[in-house]
Amino acid sequence: MNAMTISRRGLIGSLAALAGSAALPHMAFANAAAEARFPAVTGLIDAYVGTGKLPGMIAALGQGSSAAPLDIARGTLARNSDAPLDMDSLFRIYSMTKPVTGMAAMMLVDEGKMRLDQPIADFIPAFAKMQVQTTPDGSITDLRPAKTQITVRHLLTHTAGLGYSIIQKGPIRDAFIKAGLVPGQASRLPLPGLEVFKPLSSLAEFAEGLAIMPLVYEPGTTWSYSVGLDLLGRVIEIVSGQPFDVFLQERLFAPIGMASTWFRVPEAQAARLTTNYAVAGGMLLPIDPGKTSVYLDQPPYPFGGAGLVSSPRDYDRFLAMILGFGKIDGRQVMSEAAVRLGTSNLLPQGADLSRSFIKGNGFGAGGSVGLGEDAGTYGWAGAAGTVGFVNLRVGIRAGMYTQYMPSEAYPVHREFAKAVLADITPKKAAA
CATH class of the missing domain: 3.40.710.10 (DD-peptidase/beta-lactamase superfamily)
Known part of the structure; x- marks a missing residue:
């Protein structure tokens, strides 16, 4: 499904340029409460969930490839649910499948x-x-x-x-x-x-x-x-020589430790699946309730461009593997050379970007990549409001998860990128 307006100026704009301070890699994410460390991200989530625009949102943020992610969560799996969102809730990530493929x-x-x-x-x-x-x-x-x-x-x-x-x-x-x-x-x-x-x-x-x-x-x-x-x-x-879904499971999901990422959600895990909504006339209309979701059925075939359901914890591990240049938990899942090539600009020379929504950026293995001062960014977004990216230069990974369509109904992709920037950019002391 369509990732659409992942960002107007690249995945996270000038993240590396604005936040590329020598002190940044030494920030201790785990030494403060997530909400205190990321006030802009927290404010963004509160603005959507607190006003009822969306039933729930969760951000997963981490530094380096080994530190556990911090999460900021508000709301529930669905409007009529008492189950709170957490790192193991399940989301339709749609085009965030593309970087995996x-x-x-x-x-x-x-x-x-x-x-x-x-x-x-x-x-x-x-x-x-x-x-x-x-x-x-x-x-x-x-x-x-x-x-x-x-x-x-x-x-x-x-x-x-x-x-x-x-x-x-x-x-x-x-x-x-x-x-x-x-x-x-x-x-x-x-x-x-x-x-x-x-x-x-x-x-x-x-x-x-x-x-x-x-x-x-x-x-x-x-x-x-x-x-x-x-x-x-x-x-x-x-x-x-393997079915596509089997290849992903054996070569990526199992080695990375992505135990909650599937093309079909097992019936036993349905209680973790969020509801997807259509935004229409200021209202939220449930188009795919978690308990009866189409994702509980076997798909006709594995959709490498838009088919996966995943959890914030799982996709953070995928991003951590990328940030570790192929390594996670001491295991080399893919080579450093493969990651460096896949996160580089692979566009053919002279490709016309005039009608694209990645103007000013490059494109790598299924995801947008930053150029120039923005070099090091890699990631993509999904049609139901999810977005995930890394910056290899400053060593961060970030994901936002919610469920609404169309993705352009709210500017969540762009606002999340700006909020992450605001929170990781070193603040100048007051004069």
């Missing part, structure tokens, strides 16, 4: 099993001769042959030219929906903007169906939010 791919690149600039047609021959729309989002019959092969790099960075039913308009959007090329789920309810479609049965079927659709842009030329990370899940299956 991206890092999984980087492991295979690091192991020499595939190359960044290798055509994906080497793994899925149906992508060898793609057609491109003459006019983006225009006719799906007025096409021309693609000049360039789609590569692994393109899938990682949304530059493959692929479409997305939540982004495209006109005939190609309709064609995606009719063909079932919608790798995500939100509710059992028939909702406006969420057309009913027959889902495909496997990643293999998804990939083959996508291969006969026209591209919206020439590969490598334009940043356009897409199903690239979902297709990458199929590439990972082929390259690794």
